Amino acid sequence: MEAKVKRLGILTGGGDAPGLNAVIRAVAKVAESAGAELYGFLDGYSGLIRGNYRKMEKRDISGLLHRGGTMLGTNNRDNPFNFPVQEGDEVVYKDMSDAALENLEKLRIDRLVVIGGDGSLAIARELTRKGAKIIGVPKTIDNDMQGTDQTFGFDTAVTTATEALDKLHTTAESHHRVMVLELMGRYAGWIALYSGVAGGADVILIPEIPWKMEKVAEKILSRQKEGKPFSIIVVAEGAKTPEGEKIIRETIKGSGDPVRLGGISYRIADMVEKVTGFESRATILGHVQRGGSPSPFDRILATRYGEAAGMLALAGEYGKMVSLRNGIITWVAFEDIPQGCRTVPPDHQLIKAARNIGISFGD
Numbered sequence: 477m478e479a480k481v482k483r484l485g486i487l488t489g490g491g492d493a494p495g496l497n498a499v500i501r502a503v504a505k506v507a508e509s510a511g512a513e514l515y516g517f518l519d520g521y522s523g524l525i526r527g528n529y530r531k532m533e534k535r536d537i538s539g540l541l542h543r544g545g546t547m548l549g550t551n552n553r554d555n556p557f558n559f560p561v562q563e564g565d566e567v568v569y570k571d572m573s574d575a576a577l578e579n580l581e582k583l584r585i586d587r588l589v590v591i592g593g594d595g596s597l598a599i600a601r602e603l604t605r606k607g608a609k610i611i612g613v614p615k616t617i618d619n620d621m622q623g624t625d626q627t628f629g630f631d632t633a634v635t636t637a638t639e640a641l642d643k644l645h646t647t648a649e650s651h652h653r654v655m656v657l658e659l660m661g662r663y664a665g666w667i668a669l670y671s672g673v674a675g676g677a678d679v680i681l682i683p684e685i686p687w688k689m690e691k692v693a694e695k696i697l698s699r700q701k702e703g704k705p706f707s708i709i710v711v712a713e714g715a716k717t718p719e720g721e722k723i724i725r726e727t728i729k730g731s732g733d734p735v736r737l738g739g740i741s742y743r744i745a746d747m748v749e750k751v752t753g754f755e756s757r758a759t760i761l762g763h764v765q766r767g768g769s770p771s772p773f774d775r776i777l778a779t780r781y782g783e784a785a786g787m788l789a790l791a792g793e794y795g796k797m798v799s800l801r802n803g804i805i806t807w808v809a810f811e812d813i814p815q816g817c818r819t820v821p822p823d824h825q826l827i828k829a830a831r832n833i834g835i836s837f838g839d
């Protein structure tokens with residue numbers, strides 16, 4: 477293929493997700509076969525603003541497919557429109573988007589591939605309005621992005637969470653306990669729902685479905701009556717308490733979305749002990765869900781996304797995000813991507829199926 481475009485840039489933004497390296501590899505391979513150069517910006521948008529980059533050579537992309545994380549580094553704080561700058565003893569937040577655009581121009585980067593979640597791609601959309609020519613690739617373990625049916629990283633996170641559930645099962649059964657597993661996902665319950673079903677949870681609590689302690693206790697006690705004096709509860713970090721409170725672990729100064737959720741599982745374990753008399757323990761699985769080698773599904777999805785993004789960029793397209801629709805890779809214009817996070821519809825088919833096989837959602 478003879479490319480219109482001769483020099484591509486690439487960066488990864490937001491929390492890392494298994495499959496980032498597989499996307500980078502696919503973009504690099506299509507660029508190489510079209511005779512185009514590829515420049516990788518380091519640590520997300522901060523590399524673009526500060527001009528920290530590396531030219532990607534053939535040797536850089538070998539051995540990448542199965543590697544977790546991102547070889548380029550990433551960052552889930554920095555926003556070019558509100559970027560921390562040291563002024564004397566003080567850190568002040570400034571609009572540094574012009575510096576980002578100037579670096580693209582200085583390096584004569586024709587098209588930039590941004591691999592990121594809703595936050596990083598919202599920034600990409602703003603930069604596009606200012607003249608940057610960007611192709612987006614949807615990433616996040618949370619699977620909460622609008623404009624696509626699935627993000628890469630989700631399948632691996634679900635696999636990791638399912639393995640954790642299998643392990644919690646044996647100890648729950650041995651000790652006749654209720655084990656509560658808290659999973660990531662921010663304001664969406666996708667990881668909790670999918671791994672809860674895959675791991676045989678008895679109760680799944682997600683932000684999308686308000687729940688009551690009595691209903692959770694009912695499920696635990698009915699299992700006890702059936703001769704199963706142990707239970708597994710999966711809870712999404714974004715699930716609220718029955719009183720509607722979301723549990724925040726910390727707020728990160730300067731971040732566009734400063735809230736970091738965490739801790740609901742401890743509240744639930746305490747309530748379960750009080751209400752049912754069962755001994756209960758909480759586990760927060762945490763960043764293990766973001767790490768490790770991508771599953772075959774994620775390697776394939778990431779490769780398909782990377783190939784499509786590279787081809788679009790090389791053809792001179794921009795202002796588009798690659799997307800998966802009904803098993804087909806396609807694209808969606810940035811301005812046609814609905815705002816906000818894609819949460820689990822409470823009437824999702826998997827929720828119905830889960831209810832029909834006896835899983836409680838606490839409602």
Ligand SMILES: Nc1ncnc2c1ncn2[C@@H]1O[C@H](COP(=O)(O)OP(=O)(O)O)[C@@H](O)[C@H]1O
Nearest residue numbers: 490491552553554555592593594595596598732
């Ligand atoms: N809705 C938003 N609009 C604009 N910028 C955002 C938004 N949400 C987050 N950001 C910025 O985007 C960066 C990346 O967002 P984050 O949610 O951490 O990762 P991701 O790209 O995976 O969604 C954050 O540092 C934050 O500054």
Ligand SMILES: O=P(O)(O)OC[C@H]1O[C@](O)(COP(=O)(O)O)[C@@H](O)[C@@H]1O
Nearest residue numbers: 490491552593616617618660661662
């Ligand atoms: O790494 P941090 O700053 O603790 O952030 C944790 C958050 O990032 C995630 O792991 C991934 O979210 P993003 O893909 O939007 O970055 C969330 O599930 C979690 O709430």
Ligand SMILES: [Mg+2]
Nearest residue numbers: 490593594595
């Ligand atoms: Mg996000």
